Amino acid sequence: MQPRDVETPKSHASLGEATANVERREPQKHSPVRAMFHAFSQKASAVVGTPWAFLIALLIVIVWGMTGRYFHYSDTWQLVINTGTTIVTFLMVFLIQNTQNRDAKAIHLKLDELIRAKKGARNTLVDLENCTDEELDEIEREFKRLRERAAHRKEQHHDKTHDKPHEKMISA
Numbered sequence: 001m002q003p004r005d006v007e008t009p010k011s012h013a014s015l016g017e018a019t020a021n022v023e024r025r026e027p028q029k030h031s032p033v034r035a036m037f038h039a040f041s042q043k044a045s046a047v048v049g050t051p052w053a054f055l056i057a058l059l060i061v062i063v064w065g066m067t068g069r070y071f072h073y074s075d076t077w078q079l080v081i082n083t084g085t086t087i088v089t090f091l092m093v094f095l096i097q098n099t100q101n102r103d104a105k106a107i108h109l110k111l112d113e114l115i116r117a118k119k120g121a122r123n124t125l126v127d128l129e130n131c132t133d134e135e136l137d138e139i140e141r142e143f144k145r146l147r148e149r150a151a152h153r154k155e156q157h158h159d160k161t162h163d164k165p166h167e168k169m170i171s172a
């Protein structure tokens with residue numbers, strides 16, 4: 001069920017119309033949990049991707065290693081680092097995945113726009129992320145054949161341009 005104040009998307013005559021509608025519309029209100037997770041994941045991924053975050057993590061590991069002698073390298077001492085790193089890794093997986101999903105979606109949309117705008121481009125490539133592995137493999141083979149043909153043509157062109165001066169010298 002849709003709220004009454006949200007307009008249901010209609011079929012657009014062009015991408016330009018769709019883009020204009022997106023630009024005009026008011027920002028969608030997501031659930032508070034989704035909004036909080038989005039804000040948190042954006043900030044957390046920005047912070048943990050810094051050299052300072054790495055240095056802090058390195059410092060924690062060094063301090064932990066240095067305390068081993070004091071705790072007689074006990075099982076509990078080892079369990080502290082194992083548990084801590086497991087929890088941090090587990091949580092970071094979700095944050096990183098959220099950020100990568102958003103980035104990938106944005107990149108796909110930008111590339112789709114470039115493909116759509118480029119005259120002569122194959123618009124069938126716009127939706128590649130939804131292809132099966134077999135379809136992607138076939139497209140990859142097609143691009144490999146195109147590269148090989150282009151390299152072959154370049155090689156032939158190179159041979160022709162280098163043969164001509166030699167021919168002129170012989171005929172002179």
